[in-house]
Amino acid sequence: xxxxxxxxxxxxxxxxxxxxxxxxxxxxxxxxxxxxxxxxxxxxxxxxxxxxxxxxxxxxxxxxxxxxxxxxxxxxxxxxxxxxxxxxxxxxxxxxxxxxxxxxxxxxxxxxxxxxxxxxxxxxxxxxxxxxxxxxxxxxxxxxxxxxxxxxxxxxxxxxxxxxxxxxxxxxxxxxxxxxxxxxxxxxxxxxxxxxxxxxxxxxxxxxxxxxxxxxxxxxxxxxxxxxxxxxxxxxxxxxxxxxxxxxxxxxxxxxxxxxxxxxxxxxxxxxxxxxxxxxxxxxxx
Amino acid sequence: xxxxxxxxxxxxxxxxxxxxxxxxxxxxxxxxxxxxxxxxxxxxxxxxxxxxxxxxxxxxxxxxxxxxxxxxxxxxxxxxxxxxxxxxxxxxxxxxxxxxxxxxxxxxxxxxxxxxxxxxxxxxxxxxxxxxxxxxxxxxxxxxxxxxxxxxxxxxxxxxxxxxxxxxxxxxxxxxxxxxxxxxxxxxxxxxxxxxxxxxxxxxxxxxxxxxxxxxxxxxxxxxxxxxxxxxxxxxxxxxxxxxxxxxxxxxxxxxxxxxxxxxxxxxxxxxxxxxxxxxxxxxxxxxxxxxxxxxxxxxxxxxxxxxxxxxxxxxxxxxxxxxxxxxxxxxxxxxxxxxxxxxxxxxxxxxxxxxxxxxxxxxxxxxxxxxxxxxxxxxxxxxxxxxxxxxxxxxxxxxxxxxxxxxxxxxxxxxxxxxxxxxxxxxxxxxx
Numbered sequence: 157x158x159x160x161x162x163x164x165x166x167x168x169x170x171x172x173x174x175x176x177x178x179x180x181x182x183x184x185x186x187x188x189x190x191x192x193x194x195x196x197x198x199x200x201x202x203x204x205x206x207x208x209x210x211x212x213x214x215x216x217x218x219x220x221x222x223x224x225x226x227x228x229x230x231x232x233x234x235x236x237x238x239x240x241x242x243x244x245x246x247x248x249x250x251x252x253x254x255x256x257x258x259x260x261x262x263x264x265x266x267x268x269x270x271x272x273x274x275x276x277x278x279x280x281x282x283x284x285x286x287x288x289x290x291x292x293x294x295x296x297x298x299x300x301x302x303x304x305x306x307x308x309x310x311x312x313x314x315x316x317x318x319x320x321x322x323x324x325x326x327x328x329x330x331x332x333x334x335x336x337x338x339x340x341x342x343x344x345x346x347x348x349x350x351x352x353x354x355x356x357x358x359x360x361x362x363x364x365x366x367x368x369x370x371x372x373x374x375x376x377x378x379x380x381x382x383x384x385x386x387x388x389x390x391x392x393x394x395x396x397x398x399x400x401x402x403x404x405x406x407x408x409x410x411x412x413x414x415x416x417x418x419x420x421x422x423x424x425x426x427x428x429x430x431x432x433x434x435x436x437x438x439x440x441x442x
Numbered sequence: 443x444x445x446x447x448x449x450x451x452x453x454x455x456x457x458x459x460x461x462x463x464x465x466x467x468x469x470x471x472x473x474x475x476x477x478x479x480x481x482x483x484x485x486x487x488x489x490x491x492x493x494x495x496x497x498x499x500x501x502x503x504x505x506x507x508x509x510x511x512x513x514x515x516x517x518x519x520x521x522x523x524x525x526x527x528x529x530x531x532x533x534x535x536x537x538x539x540x541x542x543x544x545x546x547x548x549x550x551x552x553x554x555x556x557x558x559x560x561x562x563x564x565x566x567x568x569x570x571x572x573x574x575x576x577x578x579x580x581x582x583x584x585x586x587x588x589x590x591x592x593x594x595x596x597x598x599x600x601x602x603x604x605x606x607x608x609x610x611x612x613x614x615x616x617x618x619x620x621x622x623x624x625x626x627x628x629x630x631x632x633x634x635x636x637x638x639x640x641x642x643x644x645x646x647x648x649x650x651x652x653x654x655x656x657x658x659x660x661x662x663x664x665x666x667x668x669x670x671x672x673x674x675x676x677x678x679x680x681x682x683x684x685x686x687x688x689x690x691x692x693x694x695x696x697x698x699x700x701x702x703x704x705x706x707x708x709x710x711x712x713x714x715x716x717x718x719x720x721x722x723x724x725x726x727x728x729x730x731x732x733x734x735x736x737x738x739x740x741x742x743x744x745x746x747x748x749x750x751x752x753x754x755x756x757x758x759x760x761x762x763x764x765x766x767x768x769x770x771x772x773x774x775x776x777x778x779x780x781x782x783x784x785x786x787x788x789x790x791x792x793x794x795x796x797x798x799x800x801x802x803x804x805x806x807x808x809x810x811x812x813x814x815x816x817x818x819x820x821x822x823x824x825x826x827x828x829x830x831x832x833x834x835x836x837x838x839x840x841x842x843x844x845x846x847x848x849x850x851x852x853x854x855x856x857x858x859x860x861x862x863x864x865x866x867x868x869x870x871x872x873x874x875x
Contacts, residue, residue, distance in 0.1 A: 160683035167675040272497035273542070275696045279728055284709050289682075293707035366672035367700055410676035415667055 157411075159289045164407035170296040172403020173303035174361050176396035178376050179383035180310065181354030187390020188327040188347040189245065191252035195236065197377030198263035199352045203229055203359030204368040205271065211278050218280050219298060222360045229356025233349035245344060267370035277367035299361040306357055307396055310350075314392070323347055327390060382426045388436025397438060485523065485531045488804055490515065490794075491561025492536070493551045493576070495568060498543025499670060499696050502725065503783045504568035507591045509776050510787025511565060512536055514795075517763075517771075524795055527802040534791075541567050545575045552579035561585065562804060565790050568783065569694065570594030570612065570642035577605045586797075586809050589835075590790040591783055593741075594642045598828070598836040604806075606813050606827050607837040608790050612642055613649035615739050616690055618842050619716035620654045622737070622861045623688050626872040627713065630687035634663035634712070636677050636701065638693020646718060647691060662686050671697055674704045682710055692717035699729055706732030713873030722845050723781055727855045734855065735874030739842040742782040742789075742822050743859050744769045745867050746843060753819035758826075758839075762792040765821040789822035796825075846870055 178200060185193045203225050210221035240259050244251040282294030314320040325333040326343045334340050359373065366372075383402050387394030402422065409418050429436070492511070495504035515534045518524060523531035537559045541547045548567060555561040556579065564580050566573035566589035573592030580587035581602045589597065589605060593612040597605065623630050633654055637647040644666065651661055662684035665677060681689055689705065689712045692698035698720035705715065706729075714737065720726045721738025746765060753760035763771065768788065772780040793816070798804055801812035814829045817839070824839035844861035848871050858868035 157683065160679045163679040163682065164676055167679065171673070171675075268497075272501070273499070274497060274501040275499055277700070279730070281707075281730060284707055286709060291709035293704075295707075367696055368672075372672075407676060411679070414665065415671070415676065 160411050161408070163290050164411050165404055166290050166292060167296070168404040168407025169400055170292065170300050170403070172400040173300045173396070174358050174399070175376070175379055175383060175403050176399025177303045177306055177354055177361070178358035179380040179387065179395040179399050180307065180392045181351040181358070182380045183384045183387065183390055183392060183395045184354065185348055185351035186384060188323055189241070189344050191241065191245070191249070191256065193351060194253060194256040195260040195263060196355050196380060197373030198260045199229060199232060199355045199373070200359035200362070200376050201368065201370045201373030202232070202263060202267065203356035204363040204372065205267070205276070205370070206356070207360040207363045208276050208278050211280065218278055218360070218364050222302070222357065225360040226353050226357050230349045230353040232356070233352025234345050236352065237345045237348040241348060242341070242345070264370055271370060273369045273371060275367040275369050278363050280364055293365070295364045299364065302357070302361060306354065307392070310354070310392055319346070379422070382422055385426060385429055386437055388438045391436065391438055394436055394438035398436075484529065485533060486804065487533050487535050488562045489560055490534055490536050490563050490565060491552070491555030491559055492538050492565035493541035493548060493567045493572070494538050495543040496540035500543040500569050500572070500694065502695050502723065503591065503719070504543070506781050506783040507568045507787040508538065510772070510780065510784035511791055513772060513775055514788045514791030518791070518795065524798055532798060532804060537561060541572060543572070545571055548572050548575035549579055552576045556583045556585060563587070563794055566590060566592050568592070570597065570645070571640055573597060574641065577602055580604050584806060586806055586813065588790045588793055590786040594645045595836060596641065596645060598833050601831070603834050604810065606793070606835045608786055608793055608825065608840070609741050609837060610840045610842050611837055612645040614842060615646040615718065616650040616716060617653045618739060618844055618861055619690055619737060620650065620657060620659065622844060622870060623714055624657065626870055627687065630713065632660045632662045632684065632686040634681045634684055634686035634689045635661055635691045636663060636665050636667065636681065636689065637691035638669055638697055639666035640669050640693060643691070643693040643718060650690060667697070669693065669697070672700055674701045675708070677701070678704055678708045678710055681712070682708070686712055688712055688714040688716065690716045692720060695720045695723060699726055702736055703729045703732045711874065715874065721847065722857070724779055727847065733847045734849065735846065735871055737844055737846045737860065737870070740782045740845050741840070741842065742785040743843050743845060743857070744780065745859050745865070746823065747865050748819055748821055748823055756819060756824060758817045758819040758824060759796070761796050761818050762820045768821045785822050789820055789825070792820045792822070793818070793825055
């Protein structure tokens with residue numbers, strides 16, 4: 157039992173890092189642009205396909221293709237912002253929700269027509285790492301390292317660069333930021349792009365573990381919502397912590413009961429957090 | 443006879459000829475490829491209706507099944523159709539729709555096939571779940587349906603009388619793996635079973651559990667995963683904690699391949715791994731070294747030894763191409779090796795052909811009676827149906843063969859038949875290296 161517990165905890169933490177990166181994207185957009193990006197899952201899934209095609213057609217190593225997928229995510233986000241979101245940024249929340257939902261349906265519809273819903277998978281063997289009775293596939297270790305690097309880079313960008321400061325200013329008080337001469341329109345677009353970039357990175361990493369279809373993003377989008385609420389809106393580090401908590405919870409629940417209970421417990425936790433600590437376990441700075 | 447009389451006779455014959463031509467045009471809504479059969483006898487086109495999973499998780503297997511069935515349709519039509527005793531040549535037209543691998547599309551599409559496309563006979567979609575849904579429609583509209591790609595026993599315990607099973611039933615799927623384990627290692631005691639939570643895989647798991655328990659094995663893990671699951675880490679951890687001698691189970695192609703891959707990725711080394719559906723597929727080798735040593739039950743392999751002689755000694759009638767003829771013919775047509783799904787598709791057509799020939803009619807009731815009395819052998823194996831009210835249509839003669847992926851002399855992965863002994867091509871590798 158102990159070996160199973162430890163092994164599942166390790167598995168859960170490792171995948172939790174990737175969940176955290178995905179959730180960071182959602183929380184960044186939510187915190188800065190103040191909208192809920194319902195196309196989050198679709199971008200994640202598109203990134204999986206992007207990685208697949210770069211790895212199989214162009215023959216690239218998936219980890220070499222990952223930065224390309226990330227850049228693709230950034231550009232896609234910028235594009236989505238300019239086309240669909242810009243006009244509804246100041247409108248009531250329902251409008252922006254509908255706008256991103258529409259983008260989501262368009263992406264899924266187009267991709268289903270082109271790729272169908274048959275599963276794809278990236279065949280890549282990164283070996284395995286063993287420590288005692290715990291064996292972890294190499295792909296999970298690399299994903300965790302990549303997630304830590306991405307989080308670190310994001311932190312440095314947000315807290316040590318001028319543009320990062322501008323983003324935090326816009327998140328804090330958009331009008332005041334505009335009065336200070338910060339071009340809020342461009343900052344919002346950049347933030348949206350960063351958010352989708354993080355989703356794309358998460359999607360690319362997940363593609364190295366599991367097979368996927370264009371509909372696979374939905375499950376991770378739901379997990380991201382739970383994590384964002386858990387970790388506190390607008391708090392990227394909180395999102396990472398939330399991801400780790402959720403990942404470990406998923407792994408540990410399955411030690412004691414059947415896998416079918418996992419979503420029940422996940423969303424049960426979601427409701428409890430909303431009732432007890434609606435600002436999250438690590439409330440974001442205001 | 444006077445001129446008028448002759449004229450009357452000629453016009454009478456002419457009218458009769460015109461009527462015959464008119465009947466022909468009316469009976470066949472579309473002319474079969476190749477036009478009217480040689481010999482000039484009356485021709486009739488029968489519509490075979492079925493759905494294919496052109497999209498969705500069952501895409502790979504379903505397409506192979508459809509290839510097999512279509513090849514049979516083309517072969518029969520090319521040969522001029524089935525000749526009935528009254529000289530009528532029956533040719534076939536296949537009509538299919540995409541069921542998207544979803545059960546909720548099935549009933550609508552099969553109703554369409556029966557009502558709009560006027561299907562005379564139905565073939566099931568691939569997979570027990572979808573076949574079960576389609577069987578309802580066949581029974582409702584009183585059309586004979588041959589299920590292929592569908593092994594679950596449950597469908598035939600519902601009191602249907604029009605549905606016939608080509609495949610070996612699920613209850614016989616992994617029982618042979620337990621027999622193989624017993625033969626290879628008398629000291630093996632513990633088996634872990636991890637299976638998909640769908641109808642077919644659950645039926646197989648239950649039958650295996652009952653059979654293995656009877657043979658004094660200890661089932662140390664017995665868990666189900668949701669269809670479409672991609673993360674098996676927790677299952678692998680559970681199995682690791684239980685240290686079984688053998689791991690058995692699986693579901694359909696996508697999830698089983700992922701499960702086999704993750705078993706290998708996490709460094710688990712059970713002595714035997716026997717999984718459903720995926721291992722016999724050539725694409726299973728895409729997971730690389732994770733496929734090494736994996737055993738899988740197969741409805742059919744290209745190396746089986748069914749023949750006209752074997753049919754005679756089994757007291758069955760032989761029908762259709764020889765095993766190697768089918769293999770090279772399929773390969774030439776589709777540029778891929780046939781899997782058992784392909785063979786099952788072709789065999790379904792052969793079974794229908796055998797019944798129509800035996801009944802010398804395409805009338806549903808006559809064909810049904812012929813199916814009930816059928817005892818045939820094709821390249822696919824024996825075919826005989828249970829005719830009791832409790833399990834009407836259940837396949838009772840066809841048996842599974844077990845393959846294992848082994849490294850050949852050049853180090854590449856190749857499939858070998860390892861069980862039953864009478865038809866094996868290599869000894870089983872045990873334990874897995």
